[in-house]
Amino acid sequence: EPEVTQTPSHQVTQMGQEVILRCVPISNHLYFYWYRQILGQKVEFLVSFYNNEISEKSEIFDDQFSVERPDGSNFTLKIRSTKLEDSAMYFCASSDWTSAYEQYFGPGTRLTVT
Amino acid sequence: AQSVTQLGSHVSVSEGALVLLRCNYSSSVPPYLFWYVQYPNQGLQLLLKYTSAATLVKGINGFEAEFKKSETSFHLTKPSAHMSDAAEYFCAVSGQDRDDKIIFGKGTRLHILP
Numbered sequence: 001e002p003e004v005t006q007t008p009s010h011q012v013t014q015m016g017q018e019v020i021l022r023c024v025p026i027s028n029h030l031y032f033y034w035y036r037q038i039l040g041q042k043v044e045f046l047v048s049f050y051n052n053e054i055s056e057k058s059e060i061f062d063d064q065f066s067v068e069r070p071d072g073s074n075f076t077l078k079i080r081s082t083k084l085e086d087s088a089m090y091f092c093a094s095s096d097w098t099s100a101y102e103q104y105f106g107p108g109t110r111l112t113v114t
Numbered sequence: 115a116q117s118v119t120q121l122g123s124h125v126s127v128s129e130g131a132l133v134l135l136r137c138n139y140s141s142s143v144p145p146y147l148f149w150y151v152q153y154p155n156q157g158l159q160l161l162l163k164y165t166s167a168a169t170l171v172k173g174i175n176g177f178e179a180e181f182k183k184s185e186t187s188f189h190l191t192k193p194s195a196h197m198s199d200a201a202e203y204f205c206a207v208s209g210q211d212r213d214d215k216i217i218f219g220k221g222t223r224l225h226i227l228p
Contacts, residue, residue, distance in 0.1 A: 031213045043158070043204065045215040055213045091157060095212075103216060105150075107157035 002026045004106035006092050012112045013082055021077045021109045023092030032075045033093040033103060034067065036060070043091065049075065082113045116141045116207045118219035126225040133177075133192040135222050137205030140186065147188040148206040148216065149179055158204070164188060166210075175199070200226045 005024045013019050025032055034046040048055040049067055066078045075094075079086055089110050093103040121136040139145060147164040162173025169181040179190045188205060205219040 033215065035216075035218075042220045043206075043216075043218040045217065048213045048215055050213050056215060058215075093216075102148075102160060102163060104160075105158040 002104075004092055004094055004104050006090075006106040006109050008109060009107065010110045010112070012114065015084060015113055016081050019079050019082055019111065021079075021090050021092075021111070023075045023077070023094075023106055024073050025075055025092065025094030026096070026104055027073070029094035029096040029104075031055075031095045031103075032067075032069070033095075034077045035091045035093065035105075036088040037091065037108075038085075038088045046077070046090075079111075082111075084113050087111055087113045116143075116145065116209065116217045118205050118207050118217055120203075120205050120219035120222050122222050123220065124223045124225065126227055127195045128227045129197055130194050133190070133195045133199065133224065135190040135203050135205075135224065137179075137188045137190065137219060138186050139188060139205070139207045141207055141209070143209045145207045146210055146214075147179075147181060148208070149173065149177070149188075149190050150204045150206060150218075152202045152204065152221075154201075161190070161203075195224075195226050197226050197228070200224055 007022045032049040037043045047057040047061045064080045068076050089108045091108045092106040095103045117140045119138045149161040150158045162171045164171050164181045172178045177192045202221045204221045206216045208214040208216045
């Protein structure tokens with residue numbers, strides 16, 4: 001069964017450093033998303049992406065964040081200058097019209113900012 | 115605007131007993147509703163979804179949920195709990211546009227007592 005994959009599974013970085021989280025969505029999907037989950041809290045929407053541009057972004061998704069689909073398979077989330085409060089689990093998701101708006105989630109990348 | 119309220123951050127049931135996890139939603143547009151499960155240190159797995167078809171929805175692992183518009187509820191049930199059901203459960207809502215974000219509840223941790 002096709003699945004969304006994410007790398008790395010765990011990323012440790014120092015405050016102020018740039019990180020890039022990578023996702024490979026399901027191959028025929030057209031809509032891509034990033035969510036995050038701070039430890040012990042609910043999953044929060046960050047951004048949605050379609051046709052090579054951002055469809056919607058949350059208040060969390062400020063100028064420190066960016067997304068890109070650099071090629072036909074990867075979807076990346078970049079945090080330019082990480083803060084301690086960016087420590088969270090980051091989930092990528094993808095969906096397609098034919099899946100009745102069901103978003104398929106990847107296993108997540110745990111980002112730890114020290 | 116959309117939101118989800120899950121009643122009870124922790125629920126404990128005995129093995130073999132009925133599982134009932136409560137979820138109420140608020141949505142200004144016709145909603146799609148979801149239940150996701152998250153096992154420790156894992157990603158989000160879709161249990162079931164309501165997408166305007168049958169109001170009683172059956173999912174994986176013996177779970178089901180009933181959409182009640184008059185009560186704005188989408189409670190999750192399972193007739194007989196199993197030890198393997200111990201996990202965090204998230205109720206979620208989205209609109210019906212293709213790239214609508216998913217809004218998650220705060221989650222309910224289900225404990226199964228032997």
